[in-house]
Amino acid sequence: MNPHQLVFWILSAIAIGGALGVILSRNPVASVLFLIVTFFAVSGHYILLNAQFLAIVNIIVYAGAIMVLFLYVIMLMNLNGDVEPQKSKLLQFAGIISGGTLFLVLLAAFKTTQLTTTPINTTSSIGLISELGQVLFTRFVFPFEISSILFLSAMVGAVVIGKKD
Amino acid sequence: MPIQYYIFLSLALFSIGVMGTMMRRNAIIIFMCIELMLNAVNLLMVAFSNYWENSNAQIFVFFIMVVAAAEVAVGLAIITLVYRKVNSVDINILNRLKN
Numbered sequence: 001m002n003p004h005q006l007v008f009w010i011l012s013a014i015a016i017g018g019a020l021g022v023i024l025s026r027n028p029v030a031s032v033l034f035l036i037v038t039f040f041a042v043s044g045h046y047i048l049l050n051a052q053f054l055a056i057v058n059i060i061v062y063a064g065a066i067m068v069l070f071l072y073v074i075m076l077m078n079l080n081g082d083v084e085p086q087k088s089k090l091l092q093f094a095g096i097i098s099g100g101t102l103f104l105v106l107l108a109a110f111k112t113t114q115l116t117t118t119p120i121n122t123t124s125s126i127g128l129i130s131e132l133g134q135v136l137f138t139r140f141v142f143p144f145e146i147s148s149i150l151f152l153s154a155m156v157g158a159v160v161i162g163k164k165d
Numbered sequence: 166m167p168i169q170y171y172i173f174l175s176l177a178l179f180s181i182g183v184m185g186t187m188m189r190r191n192a193i194i195i196f197m198c199i200e201l202m203l204n205a206v207n208l209l210m211v212a213f214s215n216y217w218e219n220s221n222a223q224i225f226v227f228f229i230m231v232v233a234a235a236e237v238a239v240g241l242a243i244i245t246l247v248y249r250k251v252n253s254v255d256i257n258i259l260n261r262l263k264n
Contacts, residue, residue, distance in 0.1 A: 008166050012174050019178055019201055023185030028193060035197050038178075042204050045171075049215045054226055058207075061230050066200070066237050073241050074193060077248050092188045099184030106176050115168050115216075126220040127211075135220050136227070147231045154235035161242040 015041035028079045039063045051127030171212035178205035192254040
């Protein structure tokens with residue numbers, strides 16, 4: 001087992017463990033912290049795939065901005081006690097069964113895909129910021145500008161919805 | 166690593182997100198599980214971008230992150246507004262959407 005594979009398995013274990021922590025922990029603040037752990041593990045996977053721009057954007061945007069927003073909302077609502085109501089055991093069991101069934105069906109469907117088993121290229125330069133910038137500002141420059149309008153409308157919407165009436 | 170391992174890892178993360186969406190009653194946790202599913206899809210897209218040596222998928226991942234950020238801003242504003250009205254984020258109380 002070479003070091004690359006070892007890092008892959010460790011990061012995968014951290015990601016799946018963090019994801020299970022998100023859905024199993026009773027405390028919402030603990031769920032947010034587990035989700036941040038998962039995002040860091042996914043960023044580690046991006047680095048392994050040599051997608052360095054997305055790795056750093058994932059940390060800055062998801063772990064930095066979005067999760068802080070979640071934490072602020074949870075603290076504003078004072079949800080950090082163990083007062084949260086739970087679904088009945090039957091419904092929780094049904095959720096686990098149906099989610100697990102979805103996993104098994106997708107696994108069976110993807111098991112026989114005819115993909116070559118060549119290892120992932122860990123030295124490709126397509127994930128570097130210079131390459132992505134070239135593509136983003138030539139081919140995808142129109143969607144990029146549109147996304148700024150999306151952000152503006154989301155900002156206006158958040159302010160309008162959130163203001164005291 | 167072969168691409169299959171990344172497919173299976175993304176499937177596991179996505180299924181855990183689906184399970185969490187169905188198991189929990191707290192609206193914020195359900196929102197976080199949706200973020201988890203988005204991240205599983207992002208990981209798969211980056212893996213396939215590497216597999217096909219094509220950078221378009223990574224641009225799409227960038228746009229998914231943009232849309233997720235906008236969605237979280239509006240969604241959390243709505244949840245805060247609902248909490249101010251009914252003093253709860255329990256979806257069993259929110260299912261009436263009125264009074």
